[in-house]
Amino acid sequence: MTDDRLERDIRQFLVGRDPGPAPVSLHAAVSAVPNTAPVSGIRGFLGRALPPLAAAAVLVVLVTVLASLRLVSFDGAGATPVIGPTPSSLPSLVEGDGVMATVSPSLLHLVLAGTALIGLGVVAARAKRRVLGYGAITAILGIVWIGSMIGTSDAVEQGGGSFGVEPFMERPAGFERGVFVRAEGDAEFRILVGVTNLSRLPLDLVGVAPGAAQIPDAERLPRIVGVGYLPDDDCCLPTRAQPFARLHLDPGESIQIVILGRAGRCASATVESGASQIESVPLVYEQLTLIHTAAVRLEEPVSILNNGIC
Amino acid sequence: MLGVEGDRGTIWSPARPAPIEPIVMSRRDAFAAVMERQLDAAYRLAAVILGDAGEAEDAVHDAAVAAWRSRELLREGARFEAWFTRIVVNVCRDRLRARSRHRVVQLPADFAETARNHERSDLLAALASRDSIGRGFAVLEPDERIVLVLRFWRDLTVDAIAEQTGIPSGTVKSRLNHALGRLRTALAIDEVTP
Numbered sequence: 001m002t003d004d005r006l007e008r009d010i011r012q013f014l015v016g017r018d019p020g021p022a023p024v025s026l027h028a029a030v031s032a033v034p035n036t037a038p039v040s041g042i043r044g045f046l047g048r049a050l051p052p053l054a055a056a057a058v059l060v061v062l063v064t065v066l067a068s069l070r071l072v073s074f075d076g077a078g079a080t081p082v083i084g085p086t087p088s089s090l091p092s093l094v095e096g097d098g099v100m101a102t103v104s105p106s107l108l109h110l111v112l113a114g115t116a117l118i119g120l121g122v123v124a125a126r127a128k129r130r131v132l133g134y135g136a137i138t139a140i141l142g143i144v145w146i147g148s149m150i151g152t153s154d155a156v157e158q159g160g161g162s163f164g165v166e167p168f169m170e171r172p173a174g175f176e177r178g179v180f181v182r183a184e185g186d187a188e189f190r191i192l193v194g195v196t197n198l199s200r201l202p203l204d205l206v207g208v209a210p211g212a213a214q215i216p217d218a219e220r221l222p223r224i225v226g227v228g229y230l231p232d233d234d235c236c237l238p239t240r241a242q243p244f245a246r247l248h249l250d251p252g253e254s255i256q257i258v259i260l261g262r263a264g265r266c267a268s269a270t271v272e273s274g275a276s277q278i279e280s281v282p283l284v285y286e287q288l289t290l291i292h293t294a295a296v297r298l299e300e301p302v303s304i305l306n307n308g309i310c
Numbered sequence: 311m312l313g314v315e316g317d318r319g320t321i322w323s324p325a326r327p328a329p330i331e332p333i334v335m336s337r338r339d340a341f342a343a344v345m346e347r348q349l350d351a352a353y354r355l356a357a358v359i360l361g362d363a364g365e366a367e368d369a370v371h372d373a374a375v376a377a378w379r380s381r382e383l384l385r386e387g388a389r390f391e392a393w394f395t396r397i398v399v400n401v402c403r404d405r406l407r408a409r410s411r412h413r414v415v416q417l418p419a420d421f422a423e424t425a426r427n428h429e430r431s432d433l434l435a436a437l438a439s440r441d442s443i444g445r446g447f448a449v450l451e452p453d454e455r456i457v458l459v460l461r462f463w464r465d466l467t468v469d470a471i472a473e474q475t476g477i478p479s480g481t482v483k484s485r486l487n488h489a490l491g492r493l494r495t496a497l498a499i500d501e502v503t504p
Contacts, residue, residue: 006494007462013443014463019363022353026367030345030374034338 093190093260098207098227098244100284109290113143146290155203156283156294160254161194165302166238172271178303180275183263186219190238191259191302192230193281197249201287205247208259209282209293219265222276222304226260227283249285257283266306273308277301341381344390345374352398359402359459361447369405373398395474399456406452446496454489457482 117140124136166189169182181189197203208227228241241258249255259281266276280295352373357366376397384393447455460471468486472479 006490006497009443010458010462010493013447014358014459017358017361018354018463019357019366020354021350022370023367026353026370027346027349029367029371030349031342033345033371033374033378034341 093226093228093241093243093258095188095225095260095262097260099225100207100210113147116143154294155197155199155201155287155292156195156205156249156285156296157198158193158296158299159196159198161256162192162236163194163299164192164236164238166190166192169269172305174271175275175303178275178277178301181222181261181263181267181302181304182269183267183304184269185263185267186265187263187267189222189261189263189304190241191261191278191281191298192236192238192256193259193296193298194254194256195249195283195296196254197251199287200251202248202250203285203287205249205255205257205283205285206291207244207284209284219262221264221266221306222261222278222302223264224259224261224278224281228258228260230256230258261302263304264306266308268305268307271305273306275303275305277303341378345377345394348391348394352394355395355459355464356398356402358463359399359456360405365405369401370398373401376401392474396476399460399475403452403456406455442497443493446493449496450489450492453477454485454492457485458489461486 120136120140120143124133124140127133127136163179165179165181167182169180171178171180183189195205208224227244229244229247230236230238230241235256238258241260244257247255247257261278264276266273278298279301280297282293283296284291284293286292349370353366353370356369356373357363360366360369373394377394384390447458450458456475457471460466460474461468466474468479468482471482475482
């Protein structure tokens with residue numbers, strides 16, 4: 001087929017699609033547009049934007065409520081660290097170091113996530129380009145997924161260092177497992193444990209969660225009352241622990257921390273009744289600005305004998 | 311006086327070259343008057359692009375609403391025709407994209423009239439060619455359809471098409487070439503497989 005013939009056929013084809021003048025109904029509809037069209041300007045924008053904004057606001061409220069419930073029910077999430085004693089030239093680990101004081105939802109994150117969800121929701125609802133709409137939906141799903149991960153990730157586990165207690169005692173006869181602490185009454189003891197960042201992202205250790213090993217009349221039993229750390233060049237002696245400071249861990253990096261504990265009033269240095277055990281340490285860490293709590297399971301439970309009559 | 315004066319936003323009547331007296335787009339009667347002059351051309355263009363008179367009515371109405379809502383963006387009144395044509399083309403493009411998954415192939419509107427005016431052999435040849443063009447046209451991308459219509463139905467130059475669609479002239483040329491190539495391919499396939 002020649003170009004001339006192709007062009008002629010195209011023209012004929014297009015002429016065949018020409019319906020002629022606009023029908024009267026269209027003239028009437030268009031002339032009524034100024035009276036019936038949505039209001040322009042800021043009032044028009046608000047009128048158009050309010051429905052999706054209202055829907056997004058409802059969604060944000062739901063997400064906020066759910067997130068709040070989840071965060072409040074999870075120790076340590078969004079917690080605020082206690083400001084411990086300032087490290088000095090004579091560092092000493094004291095009770096209260098590194099223990100998180102309060103538990104509350106991270107309002108900043110909720111507000112940011114809510115704002116982002118609103119914006120993305122509006123974009124997804126009004127985007128004319130499919131790619132933009134799909135991108136907004138993907139981002140919404142990403143935010144929801146990240147939100148669902150808050151407080152559930154265990155990026156920190158025991159590993160990469162020593163494990164021991166001070167003061168130490170040999171495992172009494174009759175016990176098959178456990179590292180035993182020699183303590184009489186509510187004496188202080190320390191647990192040395194190495195922890196490793198097992199995730200693919202760096203994180204910061206920010207303390208231990210409040211209420212660890214606490215139950216009614218908790219002073220009867222062993223409990224965690226502080227946390228410190230050992231510098232890299234100071235291996236293996238928990239008595240040389242320094243007061244806790246925010247600790248940065250790159251992926252795969254390890255550090256030795258020292259848990260400060262109290263043995264409880266019932267603690268005994270001899271076998272009289274049984275033993276109380278600490279099986280894990282609730283370490284709080286921050287990753288991508290989100291607060292998580294990892295229950296770092298100890299390779300053997302730390303055990304303290306008790307007299308059972310205190 | 312051709313235009314109507316008002317308080318904000320002006321437009322020149324498309325019936326005469328500028329400068330003429332401005333029509334205030336914020337006034338409803340002025341807007342309706344200007345739209346009235348563009349309506350037939352816009353409707354026919356939309357119908358040729360979309361291939362559906364009913365959908366063309368909806369498209370032009372949507373374009374009129376969009377023009378009313380964004381009338382204050384039109385700073386140079388003399389450009390109203392080009393501005394509104396661009397809106398119509400954009401609305402048609404969106405509609406073509408939206409229905410891209412549900413193609414509808416229509417019979418020629420003047421099928422009966424063509425049948426009366428042609429000898430049977432000529433009729434068959436004409437219909438065969440038109441059908442091939444129609445099938446080829448149906449598989450073109452929305453942007454290719456639009457440049458083809460503006461070039462061969464509105465007889466616009468490449469530069470004028472570029473102005474009315476808001477794309478560079480080089481892009482218009484490449485889309486035209488690509489569209490013609492695809493039509494040739496469709497016709498060649500039809501000739502080989504009757």
